[in-house]
Each structure stands twice: as structure tokens, then as C-alpha cells.
Amino acid sequence: MDTAALQEIFRQDRFAAHVGIEILEGEGGHARAQLVVQPHHLNGLGTVQGGALFTLADLVFAVAVNSRGLKATGLHASINWLKPARAGTLFAEAVEVSCSRRIATYSVRITDEQGGLLATFQGTGYRLDEAWTVPACPEGRP
Amino acid sequence: MDTAALQEIFRQDRFAAHVGIEILEGEGGHARAQLVVQPHHLNGLGTVQGGALFTLADLVFAVAVNSRGLKATGLHASINWLKPARAGTLFAEAVEVSCSRRIATYSVRITDEQGGLLATFQGTGYRLDEAWTVPACPEGRP
Amino acid sequence: MDTAALQEIFRQDRFAAHVGIEILEGEGGHARAQLVVQPHHLNGLGTVQGGALFTLADLVFAVAVNSRGLKATGLHASINWLKPARAGTLFAEAVEVSCSRRIATYSVRITDEQGGLLATFQGTGYRLDEAWTVPACPEGRP
Amino acid sequence: MDTAALQEIFRQDRFAAHVGIEILEGEGGHARAQLVVQPHHLNGLGTVQGGALFTLADLVFAVAVNSRGLKATGLHASINWLKPARAGTLFAEAVEVSCSRRIATYSVRITDEQGGLLATFQGTGYRLDEAWTVPACPEGRP
Numbered sequence: 001m002d003t004a005a006l007q008e009i010f011r012q013d014r015f016a017a018h019v020g021i022e023i024l025e026g027e028g029g030h031a032r033a034q035l036v037v038q039p040h041h042l043n044g045l046g047t048v049q050g051g052a053l054f055t056l057a058d059l060v061f062a063v064a065v066n067s068r069g070l071k072a073t074g075l076h077a078s079i080n081w082l083k084p085a086r087a088g089t090l091f092a093e094a095v096e097v098s099c100s101r102r103i104a105t106y107s108v109r110i111t112d113e114q115g116g117l118l119a120t121f122q123g124t125g126y127r128l129d130e131a132w133t134v135p136a137c138p139e140g141r142p
Numbered sequence: 143m144d145t146a147a148l149q150e151i152f153r154q155d156r157f158a159a160h161v162g163i164e165i166l167e168g169e170g171g172h173a174r175a176q177l178v179v180q181p182h183h184l185n186g187l188g189t190v191q192g193g194a195l196f197t198l199a200d201l202v203f204a205v206a207v208n209s210r211g212l213k214a215t216g217l218h219a220s221i222n223w224l225k226p227a228r229a230g231t232l233f234a235e236a237v238e239v240s241c242s243r244r245i246a247t248y249s250v251r252i253t254d255e256q257g258g259l260l261a262t263f264q265g266t267g268y269r270l271d272e273a274w275t276v277p278a279c280p281e282g283r284p
Numbered sequence: 285m286d287t288a289a290l291q292e293i294f295r296q297d298r299f300a301a302h303v304g305i306e307i308l309e310g311e312g313g314h315a316r317a318q319l320v321v322q323p324h325h326l327n328g329l330g331t332v333q334g335g336a337l338f339t340l341a342d343l344v345f346a347v348a349v350n351s352r353g354l355k356a357t358g359l360h361a362s363i364n365w366l367k368p369a370r371a372g373t374l375f376a377e378a379v380e381v382s383c384s385r386r387i388a389t390y391s392v393r394i395t396d397e398q399g400g401l402l403a404t405f406q407g408t409g410y411r412l413d414e415a416w417t418v419p420a421c422p423e424g425r426p
Numbered sequence: 427m428d429t430a431a432l433q434e435i436f437r438q439d440r441f442a443a444h445v446g447i448e449i450l451e452g453e454g455g456h457a458r459a460q461l462v463v464q465p466h467h468l469n470g471l472g473t474v475q476g477g478a479l480f481t482l483a484d485l486v487f488a489v490a491v492n493s494r495g496l497k498a499t500g501l502h503a504s505i506n507w508l509k510p511a512r513a514g515t516l517f518a519e520a521v522e523v524s525c526s527r528r529i530a531t532y533s534v535r536i537t538d539e540q541g542g543l544l545a546t547f548q549g550t551g552y553r554l555d556e557a558w559t560v561p562a563c564p565e566g567r568p
Contacts, residue, residue: 012186015194018160044154050216051200052157055193062192074192075387076360076408078220078504080531080550082524097546098508102386103359103410105506105546107533120523120531122548124360124408124506126387217529218502218550220362222389222408224382239404240366244528245501245552247364247404249391262381262389264406266364266502266550268529296470299478302444328438334488334500335481336441342477358476362504 001067001132002027009132010063019052021059029096029104031063036089047084048118054079056092057108057121064094064106065125069132072104077123088113094123102127143209143274144169151274152205161194163201171238171246173205178231189226190260196221198234199250199263206236206248207267213274214246219265230255236265244269285416286311290347293416297343303336305343313380313388315347320373331368332402338363340376341392341405348378348390349409355416356388361407372397378407386411427558428453432489435558442485445478449489455522455530457489462515473510474544480505482518483534483547490520490532491551495558498530503549514539520549528553 001009006026010016019041025032035041035056043049058077065072090110097105108121143151148168152158162183167174177183177198185191200219207214232252239247250263285293290310294300304325309316319325319340327333342361349356374394381389392405427435432452436442446467451458461467461482469475484503491498516536523531534547 009186013191014182014184015191016185018182019193040156040160042156043158044151049155049157049197050204050219051161051193051197054196054200054219055191058193058196074223076220076222077192077196078218078362078548080218080523080548081216082526082531097506098543100508105508107546117524120533120548122504122506122546220406220504222381222406224384224389239364240401242366247366249404259382262391262406264362264364264404293470297475298466298468299475300469302466303477324440324444326440327442328435333439333441333481334503335445335477335484338480338484338503339475339477342480346476358507360504360506361476361480362502364502365500 001069006063006067009066016059019055021056023063026063026067029064029068029099031060031067031094033060033063033092034089037085037087047086048090050081053081053110053119056090057110057119058123060092060094060108061106061121061123064096065104066132068099068104068127070127071130071132072125072127075124075126077121079119079121081119083116083118085112085118090118143211148205148209151208158201161197163198165205168205168209171206171210171241173202173209173236175202175205175234176231179227179229189228190232192223195223195252195261198232199252199261200265202234202236202250203248203263203265206238207246208274210241210246210269211273212269213272214267214269217266217268219263221261221263223261225258225260227254227260232260285351285353290351293350294347300343303339305340307347310347310351313348313352313383315344315351315378317344317347317376318373321369321371331370332374334365337365337394337403340374341394341403342407344376344378344392345390345405345407345409348380349388350416352383352388352411353415354411355414356409356411359408359410361405363403363405365403367400367402369396369402374402427493427495432493435492436489445481447482447485452489452493455490455494455525457486457493457520459486459489459518460515463511463513473512474516476507479507479536479545482516483536483545484549486518486520486534487532487547487549490522491530492558494525494530494553496553497556497558498551498553501550501552503547505545505547507545509542509544511538511544516544
């Protein structure tokens with residue numbers, strides 16, 4: 001699957017939309033997304049809340065594991081919060097560490113606009129038997 | 143600190159408010175919160191999104207570690223997603239596993255209205271030197 | 285499976301024997317083991333080495349997941365080291381958190397002789413299709 | 427600190443010696459070690475036991491965090507077991523992800539002789555106020 005197909009699939013993710021995450025890229029076990037920091041992402045200390053950072057990392061993990069063609073569900077994830085963020089655009093990038101028939105693992109880094117590392121994340125996904133069916137001809141195209 | 147003081151402090155957490163989490167209880171290293179599932183908490187499969195579950199667990203962890211009187215920041219957290227949720231009210235409860243001068247760890251369970259276990263979470267917090275100062279006399283009281 | 289069958293199966297675990305771990309109990313998703321601290325378990329600070337503690341926790345996790353009858357393999361585990369140990373007997377106890385067709389999760393606590401909590405551990409196992417075949421009649425019995 | 431100083435310090439780690447781990451390199455937040463697989467490293471399935479792999483990864487993590495000059499203790503670690511190993515030499519390499527005044531995090535990969543990835547590991551260490559004192563003149567040298 002390519003970026004356009006994954007963006008189409010994840011358009012159904014209402015929580016990702018509620019948080020404001022945008023998928024930039026997804027293909028071949030790799031994915032990138034961004035979050036433009038808004039006041040509603042902040043915690044009481046004025047920094048981006050830990051759950052908002054996790055949700056951003058988790059989404060690129062989900063895009064990356066699903067990019068392999070099978071529907072997948074998350075089993076486990078962990079996050080290390082390294083540095084607080086206050087404003088600007090945050091980027092998350094998922095890299096595939098392993099992919100076997102059932103289990104796939106990904107490593108995610110969240111960085112700020114200057115490339116500073118804010119958090120690292122590891123996710124383990126379970127690949128179901130069901131494949132994504134991507135319409136060969138997206139509607140509305142000739 | 144007691145529940146009222148912690149609810150007051152976490153009223154400043156705008157992301158928790160954006161997600162819709164309500165703190166029910168917080169005192170002595172223990173905390174409980176709830177999330178009434180709304181359409182904007184769902185992923186593309188119609189189940190509560192993994193980041194929403196994490197954010198709920200993370201918030202009770204934060205309340206529990208801060209209930210010990212020192213301001214604290216999260217270092218690391220992990221989640222196991224065990225069972226999907228679709229509707230109703232979800233509950234998260236944090237129990238203190240350890241608390242030393244600098245480091246404190248908590249275990250969180252997320253359950254549904256029937257007591258079914260949806261996710262488990264572990265969090266490690268770093269306790270700063272700064273104590274919370276809770277106003278002795280909340281405004282508006284005689 | 286019961287304790288005797290699991291002890292028999294894990295007698296083949298040469299690393300557990302090399303480290304000196306003894307299985308005390310295993311049945312129905314629950315397991316207990318002990319380690320009598322010897323000089324070769326210590327690190328350079330004179331406390332039980334982190335890998336020795338992990339190996340003890342990991343073994344009760346393995347016993348617990350295999351006690352459910354299907355051969356299982358570890359996917360992921362994490363440990364929090366809470367307090368150093370120097371001598372005496374250490375105990376590890378695994379409790380089942382969840383068990384579905386493929387995936388089972390366990391929580392482990394390591395304690396010392398006084399019941400002090402030294403470490404907590406979480407393990408995620410993958411259950412294979414192959415069942416353990418326990419000989420109906422152990423050899424040498426009438 | 428350099429490799430020779432770290433090898434000297436970790437010579438006191440009796441558990442690492444009992445398992446058979448050799449430090450190859452350590453300096454500037456980076457470390458490498460190896461384990462030549464012996465029969466006593468195997469589990470009942472004839473593959474290298476999960477605790478042996480963890481102990482190898484944990485040791486390079488320990489070398490890497492201590493290479494920064496301050497004595498450090500492990501707070502948390504997690505491992506993903508990706509592929510079984512049966513024989514030959516295993517290599518572990520630790521890379522520094524972050525290092526602040528108190529907290530440092532490392533990512534470790536375990537590979538076999540062909541470069542196949544067997545396991546990934548993440549460790550979080552706590553840096554104490556005490557610095558390692560490395561004798562300026564190792565004994566026995568002119």
C-alpha cells in the first residue's frame with residue numbers, strides 16, 4: 001500500500017483527527033506523521049502532554065504495520081519521554097525492526113522542528129489474516 | 143494531597159480535558175479516572191483508539207505520582223492492549239508499586255463497566271525537588 | 285499441567301540450571317520459583333545482577349504461560365528494578381493478566397525473604413498450535 | 427572512560443563472567459560485547475534462553491551508561507525477542523539515545539554472525555553523583 005491508500009484508511013480514525021495528527025507518508029513498513037502543537041495539546045505545565053506524544057507515535061506505528069497489507073492490531077507499546085515540547089510542529093517517524101507472519105515490531109522517534117529528539121517509542125503489532133482491500137479505482141477518477 | 147487538590151491542579155491539563163477524562167479520586171499514591179466513550183475516541187475499526195486508552199492510563203499515573211506532594215514528570219510508560227472497547231464508560235485505576243526519593247512506579251488497569259480488563263499500563267515517574275503548594279483556603283469559601 | 289509436569293519440562297532448560305533457579309510451583313497460569321543468591325549472581329557493586337533478576341522473573345513467566353497446555357514463546361518483556369538484593373533467597377511469582385488464543389500476558393513480582401519488593405516484570409507470550417504432551421505414566425512408576 | 431578502563435571495572439561483574447560475556451568495546455556512550463554460545467546457554471527447545479539474551483543486552487547497556495563517567499544504576503529495561511539463536515557467536519551493541527544529568531537511555535541490538543537481528547532492547551539508567559575513579563597508572567605498568 002502507498003501513502004494515499006493509507007491516508008484514506010486512516011481518515012476513519014476519529015481520535016487521530018480529534019487530536020490533529022496528519023499522515024505524511026506510509027509505505028513498505030515505514031511511516032511519517034506530524035502534529036502542529038495547539039493549546040489543547042498542552043498539560044498543566046504548558047508542555048505537550050505525554051498522551052498526545054504517545055498518540056502521535058502510536059499512529060505512525062499503526063500506519064507502518066498496516067502498510068504491509070494485512071490488518072493489524074497493537075499488542076504492546078512503550079515510550080520514553082526525553083525532552084518537553086512547547087510549540088511548533090512535531091514529527092514522528094516509524095521504522096520497521098522486524099516483520100514475521102504474525103508479529104511485527106517498529107521503532108518510532110518523535111522530533112521537533114530543529115531535529116531535537118523528544119521521545120522514543122517501540123510498538124509490537126499482531127497481523128491478522130485479513131488483508132486490506134484497496135479499491136483498484138478510487139471513485140471519481142476516470 | 144487529596145482528590146479536590148489534585149482535580150484543581152489537573153484542571154490545567156488541557157489535553158486531558160480535550161480527550162474528556164474526569165478524575166474521580168487521587169490520594170496517597172492511588173488514583174482513579176473515567177472516560178465516557180464518544181465517537182471521537184474511536185479508531186477506524188470502531189473501537190476505542192489505542193492512544194485514547196493510553197492517555198486515560200497515563201493521566202491516572204500522573205495524578206497518582208503527583209499525589210505524593212512533589213511535582214513529577216514521566217520518564218517511561220508501557221501499555222498492553224488486551225481487549226477492544228466500543229462504548230460505555232471506561233475506568234482507570236493506578237496503584238503505587240514503589241516510591242523512592244526520586245523514582246516512583248505505578249501499575250494501572252483499565253476496565254469497562256462490567257469489570258472486563260481492557261489494558262494494563264506501567265509508568266515510571268521522576269520526582270522533582272519542587273513541592274506542590276496547595277492554597278490553604280480555596281477562593282470563594284468563607 | 286501441574287507442577288511436577290512443568291518441573292520435568294523445564295529440567296531441559298540448561299540456562300535456568302546454570303543460573304540456579306528452582307521451580308516451586310506451576311499450574312493454571314500461575315508459577316513460583318526461587319533463587320538462592322550465590323557469589324556468582326553478583327555484579328561489581330556486590331548486588332544481584334540485573335540479568336540474574338530478569339532471568340528469574342522470565343522463568344516463572346515461561347512456566348506460567350506454558351502451564352496453559354500450549355507451547356509458547358516469549359515476544360516481549362520488561363523489568364523495573366526497584367531495590368538491590370545482596371544475599372538470601374529470592375522469590376518470583378507470576379500471575380496471569382490475560383490469556384487469549386494466541387497471546388497471553390503475565391505480571392511477575394520478585395521479593396526477598398522479608399517480602400520486600402525487588403523488581404516487577406511484565407511478559408507477553410505467543411501461544412503456538414502445538415500442545416505439550418505429558419506422558420500419562422511417568423517412567424518408573426507402577 | 428575507554429574500553430580498557432570499562433573492562434577493568436566490569437571484571438568485577440561475577441554474573442557476566444558466569445554467563446560468559448566478553449566486553450569488546452566501551453567509550454562515549456557506546457558499547458559492544460559478545461557471547462559465544464555454549465550448551466549451558468540453551469533452553470529446553472535448544473535455542474539460546476531469553477534470560478541469556480537479556481543479560482547480554484543488559485551488560486552492554488551497563489557498560490555504555492557507565493562509560494559517561496558517573497556510576498549508574500538500571501531503572502527499567504525491555505526486550506523484544508525476534509528470532510531464535512542456536513549456536514555461534516552473538517554480538518550486542520548499545521547506542522546512546524539520550525543522556526541528561528540524571529537519566530540516560532540506550533538502544534541495544536543483538537545480532538548473530540551473519541548480522542541477523544535476534545533481539546532489540548531499551549534501557550533506562552539513573553546516573554548517581556559519584557564518578558568512577560580510574561587509576562591514572564594501572565598497576566604493573568612502568
